[in-house]
Amino acid sequence: MRNFIRFLTKNAFIFLFLFLELISFIFLMKNNNYQSSKFLNSSNFLVGNLFETISNVTDYLNLKTENEILRVQNAKLLSANKNSFTKVFGTTVQINDTSYFQKYIYSAAKVINNSTNQRENYITIDKGAINGIKQGMAVINSDGVVGIVKNVSTNFSSVISLLHQKNSISGKFKDSNYYGSVVWDSDKNQYNTALLKEIPNHVKLNIGDSIITSGFSSIFPEGILIGTIKSYDLPKGNNFYDIEINLSVDFKKLSHVYIVKSLLKEEQTQLEKLNQ
């Protein structure tokens, strides 16, 4: 026993080192586990506030382009407004339509921290549990898909960006409805491209075809733009294409986003759970 204690005190430096490394590896593993990383990320209150202050300053620099985007979006919404339609014929028959009800609710948020150069990129937004944000909600902007909410604190949330090596989103062709999964190529580490996988070799493709969300996952509404085909290749003896797509969202200048709450998500996931 005495020898053992002597051994411990003699090598205390190495043991302290191993102990600290062990703690940091536990952090590392926990962070990879989807749920339990609330301990240390940038939705952390102090750092979140700091980022918000800085973002308040830098936002002024982007005001012009942001305004442009908002104007374009306003114009689109106005043109979809009922007032901007006119009757085709002079008389119409009124129908009380009860077959539509609300499925998605959108709320706006501001990006206060963003990264594009890691293998696992996260975005911090200025809305949190107090604004009704929950884990697993979709995040989009006017150009297309941005990511999925991962952690929520009282005032902030952190979002797994599409530029994350473990993020995968179900996408399909706008024209042909063939679907596959969109993943980011973290080895290439380019913020404007991603890969589309699992598209079988009999599908006809063209460069520039649009990829939209499939709506299967119950997180994203159907029909939100993900990107367009940049290049494709069919390796010999392979059943699936290698497709590279240009992402429609410019992650480098992300500023305002929308959070999508799906009202039917629980119903769908509960039903699908029964199958397992």
Added chain:
Amino acid sequence: MLIDGIKYSFYFLILVLAQGLLLNNIEFSGYINPYIYVLFILILPFNTSKYLVLILAFILGLSIDAFSSTAGMHTSATVFMGFLRNYVLKLIEPCDGYEVSSKPLAEEMGIQWFATYSTILVLSHHLFLFSIESFKFSQFFTTLGRAIISCIFTLLLIFIVQLFNYKKASRR
């Protein structure tokens, strides 16, 4: 002693903020991320207890991780570097030993000594960090490349910072 404590807490704050708010946003072609914050571990005085170095490295890594949402990654790399520092200092010790009151700076120990010292430690820190980040051996050479290029940029920044100190010291 107390003045040193205040001075080093100040350095700590400056380096963490510079890293978290400024340098984390710098990148060229997705390869180059300079990590200047390791300078804090480099310039701790010679007579700092080796246990204290490890604990300071742990706290430093945690603060950087809080800024970049990478729990544990920077912490483990910085602790590893703090661990190596003890042995590197022994390895490149001058014949007559270190003076108790001196600090491992370029202006006190000479450029050549400082270059050896910082290159070994910064390179090992970056190698550790980037291998943990990719966490697989399949892209060993990509990881190695990233580590080395980023290391060069970190060292460049460290030398620029040292240069400022140099000027101040000679003017006095």
